[in-house]
Amino acid sequence: MQRSKAESESLLAIIPARNEAPTVADVVRGVVASLGCEVVVISDASTDGTAHAARVAGAVVIELPCRLGAWGATQTGMRYALRHGFRTGVTLDADGQHHPSELPALLDAHRTHGANVVIGTCAERLSAAKRIAAGYFQAITGIGVRDFTSGLRVYDRRALRALASREASLLDYQDLGVLMLLRKRGLSVLEVHTAMSPRRTGGSRVFSSWPMVVRYMLHTTVLSFAQIGARRRRAAGIGAAT
Amino acid sequence: MTAALTAGLIGVLLAGAILYLVRRDHLHGTHALWWFAVAGAILVLGIFPPVIDWLGRLTGISYPPVLPIIIGIGMILIRLLKIDVDRSRSERQMRRLTQKLAILEEELREARGGNEGKSASARKDAENM
Numbered sequence: 001m002q003r004s005k006a007e008s009e010s011l012l013a014i015i016p017a018r019n020e021a022p023t024v025a026d027v028v029r030g031v032v033a034s035l036g037c038e039v040v041v042i043s044d045a046s047t048d049g050t051a052h053a054a055r056v057a058g059a060v061v062i063e064l065p066c067r068l069g070a071w072g073a074t075q076t077g078m079r080y081a082l083r084h085g086f087r088t089g090v091t092l093d094a095d096g097q098h099h100p101s102e103l104p105a106l107l108d109a110h111r112t113h114g115a116n117v118v119i120g121t122c123a124e125r126l127s128a129a130k131r132i133a134a135g136y137f138q139a140i141t142g143i144g145v146r147d148f149t150s151g152l153r154v155y156d157r158r159a160l161r162a163l164a165s166r167e168a169s170l171l172d173y174q175d176l177g178v179l180m181l182l183r184k185r186g187l188s189v190l191e192v193h194t195a196m197s198p199r200r201t202g203g204s205r206v207f208s209s210w211p212m213v214v215r216y217m218l219h220t221t222v223l224s225f226a227q228i229g230a231r232r233r234r235a236a237g238i239g240a241a242t
Numbered sequence: 243m244t245a246a247l248t249a250g251l252i253g254v255l256l257a258g259a260i261l262y263l264v265r266r267d268h269l270h271g272t273h274a275l276w277w278f279a280v281a282g283a284i285l286v287l288g289i290f291p292p293v294i295d296w297l298g299r300l301t302g303i304s305y306p307p308v309l310p311i312i313i314g315i316g317m318i319l320i321r322l323l324k325i326d327v328d329r330s331r332s333e334r335q336m337r338r339l340t341q342k343l344a345i346l347e348e349e350l351r352e353a354r355g356g357n358e359g360k361s362a363s364a365r366k367d368a369e370n371m
Contacts, residue, residue, distance in 0.1 A: 042344075062348045068337055076341040083345065169334045 011037040011107075012086040014077030016070050016151075017094035018044040021053050027092070028057035030100030035107075040080055041094065042073040050094075070151070071171050071178070078155070078164040089155045091174065098152040102194040110154040115190035117159050117182055119145060120152030122196035133217065137176055141224045143183065145191055149175045152194065159187050176220050249288025257281035280317070 013031045017024050028039050041054035045067040055061045062076055074091055081089045090107070092098040102120060110118040126134075126147060138144045151174055155163065162168070162185045163178060171177040182189060260281050264274045287293055287310055298306025 060348060060352070062344045064340055064344045066340055068340060072337055072341065076344060079341055080345050080348075166334060166338065169337050170330065 009037070010085075010087040011035060012077070012081045012084070012089050013037055013039040013103075014074060014081065014089050014091045015039065015041045015054075015059070015094050016044060016073035016077065016091070017041050017046065017050050017054065018067070018070075018073070019046045019048045019050060020094035021046070021048040021050045023096040024050055024094045025053045025057035027094050027096055027098075027100065028054055028059045031090075031092070031103065032058055034100045034103055035090070037090075038086075040077050042076045042080075044068060044070070044073040069172055071174050072169075074151075074174050075164060075168060078160045081160055082157075082164050086160075087157045089160050091151055091153050091155070093151045097196050099195060099197065102152070102196075106152070106154050106192055106194065109190065109192045110156070113190050114188075116156050116187035117189045118154040119147065119150050119189060119191045120194035120196075121145075121147035121150055121191045122194055123147070125196055129213065133213075136217075137220065137224065140221065141176065141180060143176065143179050143189075145179060145189065147191070148179060149173065152196070158185075162187060172219075173216075177223050180223065249291075250285065251288075253281060253285030253288045256284060276321070 013035065015024070015027060015031075024041060028041060031037070031039050039059040041051070041059040041061050043051040043054070043061060043063045045064050051061045051063050060080075062080060064073060064076065068076070077091070078089055088107075088110070090103060092100070092103070098120065106118055106120050109115075123146065130149070131146075134146050134148060137148065153174070159182060162182060168178065168181055171181075179189060257278070260269070260274065260277045263269045269277065294309055295306045298304075298309050301309065303309055
């Protein structure tokens with residue numbers, strides 16, 4: 001479907017990138033081709049040519065002077081979106097695992113279902129460990145998002161405002177902590193099935209090694225318990241569509 | 243050397259060190275106040291050991307010498323907790339400042355002109371003109 005001009009003008013694609021010079025330009029061009037919207041790449045203190053490659057490809061590039069992690073970079077993009085009056089933000093990874101061609105479908109789901117946040121999920125790509133983790137987190141938080149670490153997401157302005165806040169600044173990943181904050185603010189989340197490719201470079205940031213997984217699970221469990229009480233307020237706001 | 247003298251000496255040295263650090267501007271405000279209180283407590287307990295026995299009777303602890311140790315460890319824990327709270331706050335501030343700095347830097351770059359920092363659509367518009 002062809003997007004109207006006004007719609008793409010109020011849409012910003014947010015791409016956090018750390019040392020993704022080989023892939024970031026293709027991702028930026030792909031997004032511009034499929035959505036025709038403005039693209040901002042946040043270079044998380046990259047030491048290779050990520051910023052230059054993204055700029056040449058036509059993106060606005062924000063270069064963080066020190067490393068803030070994937071979420072810190074994404075939040076920078078959200079703050080930029082709010083400062084510049086964008087109404088919708090789409091986040092995707094710079095490593096090429098998310099296909100820019102899937103974005104229009106995601107935006108359509110966002111518009112037709114009226115959810116504040118739409119998450120692109122690739123069920124086939126979920127590892128056993130991740131499925132178990134998702135089940136565990138659903139049990140303790142009540143949030144039933146299967147691919148909770150997916151970086152392919154659509155946020156409306158209310159969600160952007162909630163996530164650009166100081167409260168969200170101490171989160172480390174675009175995952176459960178973000179989802180719990182959204183629920184606390186009474187915002188709805190929808191999961192939509194999308195196709196993804198395996199990462200071309202590097203692996204999952206979270207599920208890279210067992211010590212990392214243990215650290216992540218403990219960290220998120222503590223975060224979940226800190227959020228008890230916010231659960232009852234809006235348990236029905238999170239659903240799935242495929 | 244008596245125990246009172248040893249403890250008194252430690253109290254005086256600590257108080258002196260704290261005073262020196264405050265005067266050199268290495269410790270500020272509430273931190274200095276806290277450490278002055280610590281030095282004062284050590285000084286009092288060192289010079290007047292009966293205070294410990296009196297406190298022991300007051301709190302019902304049968305072996306009063308452990309009292310200063312318990313209080314000391316409790317104070318250290320509170321202090322550590324406070325440090326972590328402060329660290330979280332400065333981490334939050336640091337992250338937000340880093341983000342703001344980077345955003346402003348990009349806006350400055352764009353405001354200074356040239357097509358270099360502009361978005362795809364803006365550049366296309368510039369080319370068409």
